Amino acid sequence: MYSEPEPDTARRMRGMHATAATVLHVTPIGSREAWGWRGRTLSRPVAAASGEGWLRLVSAPVDKAGGKLWEGPQEAEQLMPPAVPRPRLRERRTWTEGEHGYLAELYDKITASTITTHEPILRKAPDLDDAWWDGLSTALDGIAAVPSSRVAVRQEYLDRAMPQYLGIPIDTKAPAWTTAHGDLHWANLTGPTLTVLDWEGWGAAPAGYDAALLHAYSLLVPDTADEIRRRLGHILDTPAGRFAELVVITELLQTVTRGDNLELEGVLRAQLVRLAER
Template structure:
């Protein structure tokens, strides 16, 4: 299986193909790379944004590969507008590429990393209301896509809590499933990267943002207060425990987000006690 890091491996043939297919010129002098160099974005000569990404042929699936198109019909959500897409097979690398052209969001992301480390600037009351309104509208949408499966929740919660917690989710709603601080812009609130959205436990998006806010208690409190109904129901508590367990697994297996290990463990332990208590 071909593994590429676009930060280190130039792919001029891919950029040429994208330019010809979308009939757009890319600002190749200023690339913006995604996590692990698995994607790259460019401004264009018509003021739009083009994101290019790849997947090995063996790993193409609807959940990831068709997310942007499926999200293009959502209403009431502050997100980039999809303008055009192209995808093509690359037999020489055993990959499939895709490029999506969207409206360009000029506001920067709140953080360069998913986790928040310092008090952010530019998050007005209006920013928070736009975030809540967008996630509320998303949760009210209709989709057959699945972002997080019950069997994955079962595994992660049982790995952490054993049989003490019943992991069965009773409320499922559409979720972005990757709401963190590198996917949110300010001072205008726009939610980026819609590849993996779909059904998840109620409270998943709030639980994700809360987990990535634990290093800044004032922001964590703001998230908790803003989404208290979603986070305090049983589904929301399970979503919180799932996210803690998932991120702790990423920390131990891949070294990601090491500073979060302590706060995540304390949060997970509190949730285990709450969820295992007799009702």
Template sequence: MFTQFVQQFGVTTCGTMVWGWHGRTLSSGVHHPQYGDCWLRLLAAPKAKAGGKLWDGPRLAAERFDGRVHKAQMYASVPHVLDDFAYLAELSRAITEPVCSEEPVLREEPALPDRWWASLQTDLDTVAHGTSDRVAVRQEWINRVVPQFLNVEPPQIRHWAVAHGDLHPANLTAGTPYLLDWEGFGLAPVGYDQALLTAYSCLVPGFVKKVRDIFPVLQNEDGRAALLVVIADLLQSASRGDHPELAPALHELARTAI
């Protein structure tokens, strides 16, 4: 199927095939005669499960934020159904800058200039002031997961804003920075992106301090609530085998937000 879309888009492959999370996507660098170096991503799912937040996220994010924030411009998004499976092929600008971390969890502090932080501030502000009917985090989920994993009363979120929704060091390039992987964007507690970046970086105290210094929202009630939400989220993931080594540091971080 990937070869079919290579032919349909009129591109030539020029990189190694890369499987995404749990084999849900297959991607490769390609070259387009008009757009130059691009990234072709193929998403597949059983036909009955196609659609929804993760399916539509990159396309809808492109409609709202291409040209407004630093992200890969999307050139085309083409669905296809074959028998019992649905496919979605997306052709986007290739981003060649290295990421801050090869995995979501930050292990070493990257050397990032002031302009990097200023650009990230501006882009997150632009996203937060956008509009969307997509929901990244629900109060009902918060009510269930925060008490389960932190043994505290769940925060009742008063202020919501659009968030990237998956802002960890592997989704930020170390140069511009570009914000990658927009599948999960939508409404979330104010400060959610900044809190998520903090939680994924909790093994590197110097970076956490820098994030907190740059983003004052983390010091107020909204930011502390968002931090509890993302900590509970990552503890839930850790209980399922995703980065369990984070758990002690996440519990320590939670004590600063309660």
């Protein structure tokens, strides 16, 4: 979850969220709002005839409304096994108005809170028990086993970006590919009961990608980063897992060049040195 966007975007999204509530016959509850990156999404708790839920509105320019990101949650609802805890999708609607397209999704309400609230980066160690970690490991194994034609990371991107952002000689061919959530960070995980949120971008990625991404977003909290390595070592401490870490470091260093995740640059480069020495 991110901060409220600039006023014009916030005003437009609130108006369209109200439209979505009317179309789906639900009523917003309270004043809580959950914003996505730069106001791309707005979500609120709602009351519905089928019970309390969570209404998520997605917005994009008309020429980009649709495709993989918009179909991801619906396809996850159809294909993900019960071992992967996630919000259940009840209904969805799409429409266009002016220069934007909109997707409204009504989910079952999740009562547990996300582990971080405004960003993917972890800044203090979460209090998570063995059941949570075991559930995460089981969920990652379940996701990896789902067959799909969806793609989260492309080999063409690795060929181009890894030499550019890592700055070391490297074989950019992924050792193995599996299905990944594709955006597994702390703002997409709940506790103390585990739920995996945000199923827009799931698809094929280098094996170990999800565990590597969560680890990278934890590097500012070494105890938790170490805990991830201990709990998910069967994924990370393999040739495929180490390659996945390099993929994630590539992606996040690229975001640094755009002005995002600046505080991660130092720990990412230190992790790159450790991986290169292995």
